[in-house]
Amino acid sequence: MTKRESNGAANSGMNRRGFLARGGALSGTLLLGGCDGLFRNDLVQRILASADSLTEAVQRALLTPESLAREYAPEDISADFKANGSINPDTPDYRKLAENDFKDWRLTVGGLVETPLTLSLEDLRGMPARSQITRHDCVEGWSSIGKWTGVQLSRVLDQAKLKENAKYIVFYCYDDLGRGDTEASRYYESIALPDAYHPQTILAYDMNDETLPIPHGAPLRVRVERQLGYKMAKYIRSIEAVESYDDIRGGGGGFWEDRGYAWYAGI
Amino acid sequence: MAGKEFIYRHSGWVRSTHWINVLALLVLLMSGMQIFNAHPALYFGSASTFDDPAVAMTYEQTDDGYRGVTKIFGESYDTTGWLGGGVDEDGEFTRYGFPWSITLPDFRSLALGRHWHFFFAWVFVINGLIYLIYAITSGHLKRDLTPDGKEMRGIGHSIVEHAKFRFDHEERGYNVLQKLSYLIVILLLLPLMLGTGLTMSPGMDAAFPWLLDIFGGRQSARTIHFISASLIVLFVVVHVFMVLVSGVWNNLRSMVTGRYAVDTKAPAPAEEAAE
Numbered sequence: 048m049t050k051r052e053s054n055g056a057a058n059s060g061m062n063r064r065g066f067l068a069r070g071g072a073l074s075g076t077l078l079l080g081g082c083d084g085l086f087r088n089d090l091v092q093r094i095l096a097s098a099d100s101l102t103e104a105v106q107r108a109l110l111t112p113e114s115l116a117r118e119y120a121p122e123d124i125s126a127d128f129k130a131n132g133s134i135n136p137d138t139p140d141y142r143k144l145a146e147n148d149f150k151d152w153r154l155t156v157g158g159l160v161e162t163p164l165t166l167s168l169e170d171l172r173g174m175p176a177r178s179q180i181t182r183h184d185c186v187e188g189w190s191s192i193g194k195w196t197g198v199q200l201s202r203v204l205d206q207a208k209l210k211e212n213a214k215y216i217v218f219y220c221y222d223d224l225g226r227g228d229t230e231a232s233r234y235y236e237s238i239a240l241p242d243a244y245h246p247q248t249i250l251a252y253d254m255n256d257e258t259l260p261i262p263h264g265a266p267l268r269v270r271v272e273r274q275l276g277y278k279m280a281k282y283i284r285s286i287e288a289v290e291s292y293d294d295i296r297g298g299g300g301g302f303w304e305d306r307g308y309a310w311y312a313g314i
Numbered sequence: 315m316a317g318k319e320f321i322y323r324h325s326g327w328v329r330s331t332h333w334i335n336v337l338a339l340l341v342l343l344m345s346g347m348q349i350f351n352a353h354p355a356l357y358f359g360s361a362s363t364f365d366d367p368a369v370a371m372t373y374e375q376t377d378d379g380y381r382g383v384t385k386i387f388g389e390s391y392d393t394t395g396w397l398g399g400g401v402d403e404d405g406e407f408t409r410y411g412f413p414w415s416i417t418l419p420d421f422r423s424l425a426l427g428r429h430w431h432f433f434f435a436w437v438f439v440i441n442g443l444i445y446l447i448y449a450i451t452s453g454h455l456k457r458d459l460t461p462d463g464k465e466m467r468g469i470g471h472s473i474v475e476h477a478k479f480r481f482d483h484e485e486r487g488y489n490v491l492q493k494l495s496y497l498i499v500i501l502l503l504l505p506l507m508l509g510t511g512l513t514m515s516p517g518m519d520a521a522f523p524w525l526l527d528i529f530g531g532r533q534s535a536r537t538i539h540f541i542s543a544s545l546i547v548l549f550v551v552v553h554v555f556m557v558l559v560s561g562v563w564n565n566l567r568s569m570v571t572g573r574y575a576v577d578t579k580a581p582a583p584a585e586e587a588a589e
Contacts, residue, residue, distance in 0.1 A: 110520060187353040
């Protein structure tokens with residue numbers, strides 16, 4: 048459920064008796080099987096989502112900056128790496144860039160930075176590269192293994208010099224997965240600084256030793272190896288450092304997050 | 315003359331953790347099927363081999379229209395209405411793994427299914443830890459659930475008796491097969507659910523990479539998670555059946571109030587018989 052879809056339950060005045068009544072209603076409807084209202088109830092959703100915060104806190108406590116996602120051997124690479132979500136963006140600006148092999152593509156890095164950047168693919172390829180063979184875990188349940196080559200996001204951020212109050216890195220993309228023909232229906236994602244500065248978090252321009260193909264996010268996608276696939280934005284257009292993602296589009300911090308998925312996708 | 319007497323069979327800790335576990339496992343099973351429906355296929359190893367799944371629930375178009383099909387190691391079975399797909403209320407063929415009527419929520423929503431699953435996974439873990447700490451420190455695990463040598467030697471006899479539907483359950487304690495099945499669920503299947511569940515988390519895999527080695531890769535962990543859940547369902551079916559045939563009200567009362575009626579040789583004290 049998105050924030051925009053939230054029903055009247057949230058506005059009907061919360062008090063202790065209301066909470067208890069809803070708790071009773073929750074058990075009652077669950078037992079009777081009349082679950083539709085329960086599943087779409089805003090309060091129920093907030094209670095359930097509180098487990099995400101617990102999961103994130105525990106995982107962040109267990110993970111050190113050095114905790115790496117497993118890296119695999121070349122023979123483990125999947126021949127059938129699945130492309131999901133947008134696989135061939137049809138937005139006019141993207142088509143134009145693709146026609147010219149992304150020679151005119153530029154990555155802008157802005158927001159809460161001292162030095163806003165505009166980088167071409169050549170610029171990115173000129174920076175120190177990292178290659179990693181990792182497992183891509185989709186929220187749907189499947190996994191594929193691929194080799195990714197790119198520049199560590201930390202190097203780009205260091206070059207732009209984050210301001211003190213920057214807390215999240217937001218990726219804006221070219222693909223209109225929401226099919227709304229507006230800026231707001233395009234894909235976007237955000238990650239926190241511990242993930243942005245993780246050594247395996249790279250802006251990948253190559254996949255399996257070849258130029259990143261369009262189904263997998265050409266010309267540039269991010270790899271966030273300790274989380275699920277939907278965090279790893281494809282078709283990146285710009286990167287913005289922000290203090291909070293509350294005021295960006297649906298406020299969930301990402302395209303799928305605005306549609307009910309958890310922002311923290313380490314599970 | 316023989317009468318009835320009440321013994322205190324289940325402690326408050328066992329009773330409360332039992333029922334919380336019932337709720338948690340029910341929600342986990344139903345939301346788990348919702349999550350499974352997002353990609354109703356199973357694989358072994360680290361990654362998915364999409365053309366060669368170990369198990370897949372899918373559909374096929376035949377002369378009779380669409381059919382739900384389940385493929386297990388290359389063999390196809392028609393499972394229309396049960397697995398793979400079936401006709402919904404509006405008479406339309408709907409694709410699924412498990413029917414939406416038994417998933418949580420009861421319409422396609424991976425996002426909501428995951429919220430329910432992970433919330434109740436925490437309930438399950440915290441409740442399970444409380445139970446285990448109680449069971450070990452109180453002696454419940456050793457005293458009530460661990461069979462002794464004599465019981466183990468009588469296991470053949472007990473299997474034969476159960477096969478004949480003669481349940482010679484000792485009234486004050488558990489039968490040897492009962493003890494063993496409880497131990498398998500408590501110490502093997504439920505921890506296996508947690509372990510394989512954590513292995514599906516990319517965050518946990520980075521924190522504890524050995525999880526991947528224990529279960530043979532993320533996709534193997536997902537398959538074991540599925541098999542283990544199926545075995546727990548099988549256990550519940552047998553468990554509920556045994557509760558029904560061995561004195562359902564007495565069993566239920568003892569798991570709610572703790573009090574369990576047993577036959578006694580001597581006449582029961584009046585105030586207890588009045589119960």
